[in-house]
Amino acid sequence: MAKPQIERPGAGLSRRERVREATLLEIKEIARRHLVEYGPQGVSLRAIAREMGMTAPGLYRYVSGIDALLVLITAQMYDDLADTVAAADASVPEHDTDQRILTSLRAFRGWALEHRAEFSTMFGPRNQLDPGTDIGEALEAARRFGATFFTLFDRLLSEERFEVPSEEEVPADLARELRAFADTVGLSTPHVSLGAVMVLSSCWVRLYGVVCMEIFQHLNFAMADMEPLFESELRSLLSRLGVEYRPFER
Amino acid sequence: MAKPQIERPGAGLSRRERVREATLLEIKEIARRHLVEYGPQGVSLRAIAREMGMTAPGLYRYVSGIDALLVLITAQMYDDLADTVAAADASVPEHDTDQRILTSLRAFRGWALEHRAEFSTMFGPRNQLDPGTDIGEALEAARRFGATFFTLFDRLLSEERFEVPSEEEVPADLARELRAFADTVGLSTPHVSLGAVMVLSSCWVRLYGVVCMEIFQHLNFAMADMEPLFESELRSLLSRLGVEYRPFER
DNA sequence: AGCTTTAGTGAACGCCGTTAGCAAACGCTG
DNA sequence: CAGCGTTTGCTAACGGCGTTCACTAAAGCT
Structure with a gap:
């Protein structure tokens, strides 16, 4: 039985790239929610990381800084x-x-x-x-x-x-x-x-x-x-x- | 010779009140300049105090916090x-x-x-x-x-x-x-x-x-x-x- | 002169962004 | 499967921020 070759989101991406894309998405979602709840000042890398169960420097693997995240x-x-x-x-x-x-x-x-x-x-x-x-x-x-x-x-x-x-x-x-x-x-x-x-x-x-x-x-x-x-x-x-x-x- | 009783700015105020008014004015001027030069994020009590040759907590005698200063x-x-x-x-x-x-x-x-x-x-x-x-x-x-x-x-x-x-x-x-x-x-x-x-x-x-x-x-x-x-x-x-x-x- | 009010300080707490160095996990190749 | 580079995330640290508290010194009043 052949595996289904349906076009899923993230098709053509390696496993690594897919999970990477997912965490980046999570970062952006949390950032946006913080923007809504606490205002523009309230968006902080540390708080986002905390909510994700990781530490702030880790986010730098995904985003080059807070400004870049806001642009995203x-x-x-x-x-x-x-x-x-x-x-x-x-x-x-x-x-x-x-x-x-x-x-x-x-x-x-x-x-x-x-x-x-x-x-x-x-x-x-x-x-x-x-x-x-x-x-x-x-x-x-x-x-x-x-x-x-x-x-x-x-x-x-x-x-x-x-x-x-x-x-x-x-x-x-x-x-x-x-x-x-x-x-x-x-x-x-x-x-x-x-x-x-x-x-x-x-x-x-x-x-x-x-x-x-x-x-x-x-x-x-x-x-x-x-x-x-x-x-x-x-x-x-x-x-x-x-x-x-x-x-x-x- | 009677002292001139001209209406100066700060008339009717004690010496203390006058100097107080002056430093408050200085605070606001520096704050506004920082707003222009560094943007809204760049206005900080510590930087203002530094420029005035005093420390940040001292500003709290004049302003109840950074938000209040921005309103001013x-x-x-x-x-x-x-x-x-x-x-x-x-x-x-x-x-x-x-x-x-x-x-x-x-x-x-x-x-x-x-x-x-x-x-x-x-x-x-x-x-x-x-x-x-x-x-x-x-x-x-x-x-x-x-x-x-x-x-x-x-x-x-x-x-x-x-x-x-x-x-x-x-x-x-x-x-x-x-x-x-x-x-x-x-x-x-x-x-x-x-x-x-x-x-x-x-x-x-x-x-x-x-x-x-x-x-x-x-x-x-x-x-x-x-x-x-x-x-x-x-x-x-x-x-x-x-x-x-x-x-x-x- | 003595007393009260006020101005300003230093230390501290808990945030923040960001960098550097390091260890573990991952995924590929032989 | 073993080996090895790449990727990921961590800890530690630096400097900056707002704000509170306890304290000293000066200023002004009686």
């Missing part, structure tokens, strides 16, 4: 968020573009609300980590997350939902920056004009603003529930995009 | 920012409301750019400090800062620059929150309608979003200079407020 889990969290948004998008019938957009954007806020600590480290200020720390992995994951939204936007664009500003309406200096932006994120296909990129940027900035404002709690001294304000911004934002707003069904 | 300097920074914006506003002829608004908002961004570390601690995520830390002082300073902007807005409102949404256009749940907000910040004078508060909130969220995006560097992997995007948002934001946009003269 940040990447993980971007992937998590991207998956959540993609799942929300996929949960709506394919043809109903309006509802898909709505659901996706609300899923973004929803994830942020349920993962405040994570969201804060992902979208809050970059604390200066000592030079030499490879940030590439997190950047790559952030790019994947961004692509989730760009896909949504691209669909709106191809459906010609909203009026796209002409090239003349985009100031020259802004045009240069938008071009660089579009090139980097892979939005430079022929049918995506600079005006469209401008609209996208503006919308993204607004979404980012409301959600940060809520998660970072900068209005909570005066406003108990931020959902109505979010929905209001969402509505105004979507009207710019030619998407029909529908109230949130609870 | 945060308050200081809000005052600093408020002063900067107010000065910008005052630097423009009184009658030229449009230019005063423009200048003030640009001053906000300008201060943020020149004080990234400060801005990040003020407007970034609230890191959870141990319970019992009095956050009141910073909140009070933040309120003073907010008042700077509310004054600008109030002027626009009284000049009837823009169309104010009617009460019916404000959803009920949002209305409740906006009312609470207006009450807390002292905007509940009769001539400020709920629709006006809604417009103000929306504008503030957008300004906050674009500046955070720039300072926290969440687009800098794809966009070198954020000024054009800021100016573009500013323009669209001001058009909503019925304020004439004028390009930035360098």
Whole structure:
């Protein structure tokens, strides 16, 4: 009887590599849980090692330092968020573009609300980590997350939902920056004009603003529930995009 | 010859209280400098004490702990920012409301750019400090800062620059929150309608979003200079407020 | 002059990140 | 199976941190 040759996670890896991958995963999971429970300051190699039944120096076989570990889990969290948004998008019938957009954007806020600590480290200020720390992995994951939204936007664009500003309406200096932006994120296909990129940027900035404002709690001294304000911004934002707003069904 | 009885800073305070106030000030200044130079992690009581030629426990006569110190300097920074914006506003002829608004908002961004570390601690995520830390002082300073902007807005409102949404256009749940907000910040004078508060909130969220995006560097992997995007948002934001946009003269 | 309040110190505790040297386990090769 | 390099994890140690406590010395008041 031949052994089953199914593609399992970790296929093609030696036993050693598999167990190594597993402990690295455990490290990241515990680190993320500590981040949630004790805040960014509360993530410490010693505490993680303690919980795993080993000592701190041992972790250096897996991670080059605490900063690198934080970068690793940040990447993980971007992937998590991207998956959540993609799942929300996929949960709506394919043809109903309006509802898909709505659901996706609300899923973004929803994830942020349920993962405040994570969201804060992902979208809050970059604390200066000592030079030499490879940030590439997190950047790559952030790019994947961004692509989730760009896909949504691209669909709106191809459906010609909203009026796209002409090239003349985009100031020259802004045009240069938008071009660089579009090139980097892979939005430079022929049918995506600079005006469209401008609209996208503006919308993204607004979404980012409301959600940060809520998660970072900068209005909570005066406003108990931020959902109505979010929905209001969402509505105004979507009207710019030619998407029909529908109230949130609870 | 009678001694001059001029109102000096620290008047009415005993010698002891004056020198105490001075060292407290020195502590805060060094703390803030360390924040700028070494980041939020780099602010330590021991380092501050060392620089002052004393030992860390001595600082506990002035500050109840590191968290409290961070709250103190945060308050200081809000005052600093408020002063900067107010000065910008005052630097423009009184009658030229449009230019005063423009200048003030640009001053906000300008201060943020020149004080990234400060801005990040003020407007970034609230890191959870141990319970019992009095956050009141910073909140009070933040309120003073907010008042700077509310004054600008109030002027626009009284000049009837823009169309104010009617009460019916404000959803009920949002209305409740906006009312609470207006009450807390002292905007509940009769001539400020709920629709006006809604417009103000929306504008503030957008300004906050674009500046955070720039300072926290969440687009800098794809966009070198954020000024054009800021100016573009500013323009669209001001058009909503019925304020004439004028390009930035360098 | 005497007494009280205050400012600052030194020692200590328990955290933390990180490095260096060492011993055991693992897994491959002959 | 024996041998041997590689990988893994440990202990010990260094220096830094926040914070508490007991104590001294100075400052200010009566």
